[in-house]
Structure formats: structure tokens, C-alpha cells
Amino acid sequence: MNIYIVKRIFTMLLTIWAIATLTFIIMKCIPGDPFASDSRALPEEVLQNVRAKYNLDKPVPVQYALYMKDMLSFDLGVSLNSETRTVNEIIKQGAPVSAIIGLQAMIIAAIFGVILGSVSALNHRKFIDYFATTIAIIGISIPNFILAPFLIKYFAVDMPLFPVARWGTWMHSVLPSIALAVTPLAIIARFMRSSMLEVLKQDYIMTANSKGLSKYKIVWSHGIRNAILPVVSFIGPLFASLITGTFVIEQIFAIPGIGRYFVESVFNRDYPVIMGTTIFFSAVLVFVLFIIDMSYRLIDPRIKLTSEGDGK
């Protein structure tokens, strides 16, 4: 158990290091440096100074070493676009906003996904099942960046229930959370359905039935509790899709979250911000995967903690 955790933490750190290195290499592959094409046409001496300030005048391995050193002290550098803002500040401001939307979306997706999937499995091959399955497939088929504009049109413009965009009150977070939740909701529902169907065939359900347990109790304490386990393992990839989902959702709703800063920095070629946010996103994802893996193994005592990591 302990050896496994140590091994996992080691792999986790290795992954974050690999991402940081990969990002560094990709950024270094760009021809020229960020100041060469500056429209302000700085004099040569100023350019020299600026380059020296950002360590761009040093050889690449030295730059790499310096970058890694900064990373170890959690210093991700300064935005090239607004000299006064550090990448850390951008993350500090943007991350909570994104976290609120992401968390709400996750909760909506989990609750309704589990309900939809269970209802469909309990009514296997009946009308409700086909209806719920169709809804799930439609949910998977409609990308969130398509759904969001329609949500705005119908629930903010035609029927002014919610604000159109921007960030402020809780009401502002409702439509973005829904738009973000639809795909994971549908995916959870499908997983839940097949998992529940599997569980309902088990002997202990039959035992519970023959004991005369109420249907509610069977479904709740024997059905859902067992069926939900495989679904938990799927939260990791879902979390990754939520992160990328925030890129567009925050763009569409003009929400000052970290996803929007990331996309903006891509457009402005603001390299320190691109690198910093990429590493931040990856670190969060890797950490969440680790937590899920651990909790999954704690929830279900049948799963043994082993160091075996093959993809079966």
C-alpha cells in the first residue's frame, strides 16, 4: 500500500516535470524571441536589457535550469502583455472562478447523470429506458460550445431568466455550469446505466428481493452504491474534459476564469502565461487523478492496491 502510494507520487511528479519540459521545449522551438517582433521597435540596447531581464540572453540549458528553479519555488514568471501581472496572480484570480463553474457542473452532472442512468437501467428495454438513452446520446453529440449560444439565446435573451454573460452574482454562474455539465452528465448516465444493469443481475440483489426488502432500499443501498463504483473511476477523464470545456465556455460567457486567460494568452503569444497555465492545468489534473485513484481504492475494499499499471 505505502510503496504503491510512493510510486504513484513519483510518477505524478515525473509527469508534471515532463509537461514542464515539453512546454519549455515547444516554447523554445518558436523562431525568434518574444521581443524581436515588437511593434514598439525598441532600440538595440533596450532589447539587450529586456532579454537580460528575462534571461533570454543565456544559453538554452541555463534558461531551462533557471526555469526549473523558479518552478520549484512556485514562481511561474511575469506576463509579457501586462508587465505588472505575474502568472501566479492570474492563476490566483482565475482559478477560483473556474473552480466554481467546474464544481457546479460536476455536481449537476453527477447527480442527474446517476439518476438518469439508474432510472434507465431499472426500466430496461421499456419506453423510459429508450427515452433516457436517447437523451444521453443527444447530450454526448452536442458540443458545449454549440449548446452555450443556444442557452444564452433562449434563457437569457428570449426569456430573461439569467444574465447574458459576465461574472458577478451566483445567477451568472448558472448557464455556464449547465452548458459545461451536459456532456459529462450524458457520459455518466451511460456508464451508470450499463453498470447498474450489471449489478441488478447479481445474486445479492436476488437475495435482497427474496428477503422482501423494499424496492427503494434495494435500489439505493444495494444497486446504486455498487453500480456507482465504476463510474467514479471515470471522473478523471471527465475532469480533463471539464478543464478544456472551460476554455470555450468562459470565452462565450465572458467569464474571467483561468481558461479564458489561457486562450487569450495563446492568441497574444504571451509565452510565460501559456507555460504557467499549462503546467497549472496539468498539475491539477494529475493531482485529481491521483486523489480519485486513492479514494476509489478506499471506497471499494475489493480492489487491491498493487503497483501493476498495465492498461487492461
Add this chain to the structure above:
Amino acid sequence: MSKEVINDSSFKKLQKNNDFAENSMRPSVSAFKESVINIVKNKMAVIGFILIVVIFFLAIFGPHMVNYGHSEQILEDANLPPSLDHWFGTDNLGRDMWVRTWLGARVSLTVGLAATLIDIIFGVVIGGIAGYAAGRGKIGDRIDGFLMRLIEILYGIPYLLVVILLLVVMEPGLFTIIIALAATGWVGMARIIRGQVLQLSTQDYVLAAQKLGTPHWKIITKHLWPNTLNIIIVNLSFTIPTAIFSEAFLSFIGLGVQAPFASWGTMANDALSVIFSGEWWQLFFPALLISFTMFAFNVFGDGVQDALDPSIKE
């Protein structure tokens, strides 16, 4: 229920029939034919397949059905609703939406198919080598260990982030998107293939082949790869819609194909600003087609999975 009386007259005596006894076997059906029969039985899968065929057909012939160019601007005809002249209406520059939508389909389908093909080639080669090398001496274990470590690390990286990073560095365009998607997409395929090959390589026929002195490359290509075909096809049917979604997503945030070329993603993005002014068709048709394509590939993929992978049958 009425009571039935059972007596001798309820039974009929049959003649002994050797013919029947000899021929009571189910007619022999090849594995391929059987899976096709299974897919055809699945109504949703058939709907998906028909949709895919229609989308491909219109992507190839659609733009030639009308007499407009993809970047031909007729400013007097800007923002026309769908009519007999312009089946899908026109956009804010007077370009015909029907032509642009189906040219966009070409982009999406090309990206989906090309990226998936490259994924499969890399995934099968690397996953096959890793799975076969595992448990075959010190060197074999080391090869597998190295490849698995690499795959494990790459798997932990959110692929769209890497794709976006690559697109920042490279020239935006169709080719770049395919390369960027393929560079990150093979990992999942390699993981699955490795698991499958690992399982297969303990089978008796592989052992027999080895004892008969069959070279490694021949065991991999003749005995292992053909047996992973099922899992490849199942995976393929889900990789294609993912690639199509990714292209639309990237084009939507502005890293996809560049004007004057269009893809569904760029068209949806262009139409965002007009949704409030009432030109619904400019968003509706690209949005509808992205969703239809994803839907078609997903339900068809489900059907294929049910037909090919008996372990997941309900």
C-alpha cells in the same frame, strides 16, 4: 385460463427423420458476416450508418449541386434566410451557406479519418511491441517498461493542452491539426493494444509458433495483430468522433483552418455574434451538422461494439 385436456390425441407421432438430425446445425456464418448481421439488427446503428453515408455523400457532391464558390461573396445577398436559391441561406458576406457547410464537412471528415488512421498505426506498432516484449527476458521487460512509462506520462497530460501548444508553434491549418491530434491520440490506442497483446501472447498458439521457430515479427504480424482487430475497430468508432469534435473545438477557439476556408467550428464561431440579431441559420446548420455527425458515429460505434465485443454484451 381454461383447463386443457391432455390425452393421446394431443401428441403426434413423427417419422424418424435422419435428414433433420444431420442438418440441425445452424448454417455456418463467418465472423465478419455475423457481426454485420448483429449490427443490422441494431436499429440505432443502422440509422447512424445511413447518416454517415449521407454526410459523406453530401460532403463529396454537395458543393457541386449549386453554382456558388466557397469564398464567392455577393454582398447584396448577405444574410439571406434559407430559400430555393440558397438552401441554407447566406452568411454576412453573402457566401452560400450550403456550399460552405459541405466544404466544412470535408475538413471535419478529413481530420477525423486522417488523425484516427495515424493514431492506429502508431498505437498498434508501439502497443504491439510493448505488449509482446513484456515478460520476454530482461531486454523485453526493459523495452516494455520504457514504453509503458512513456505512455503513462503522456496519458496524464490533457491532450487538448498539448494540441493547443503545438498549434501555437506551428502554422495553423488542416495539416497541423491532423499532426497535433495524432501526436497525442496514439497513446490511448497503444495502451489498449498493449493490454490485448499481453493477454494474447500467453495463448497456446503463440507458444506453439514460438517453439516452431517463427520469428518475432511474424508472430506479431500474423498471430497477434489480426486478433486485436476487433478492439481496434471498436476504438476507431469512438476516436473518429473525438477527432471531429476536437477539430471543431480548435477551429472554434480560432486555432483551426484559416479563412477563406471554413470548417463547422469556424462557422459556428463566426455566427456567434449574429445569434442575437436573428440570423439563426448561420449558427443552426453548422451546429446541427456537428451534432448529427457526432451522433451518427457514436450510435454506429455502439452498434459495432455490441456486435464485435461479446464481453460488453448486456
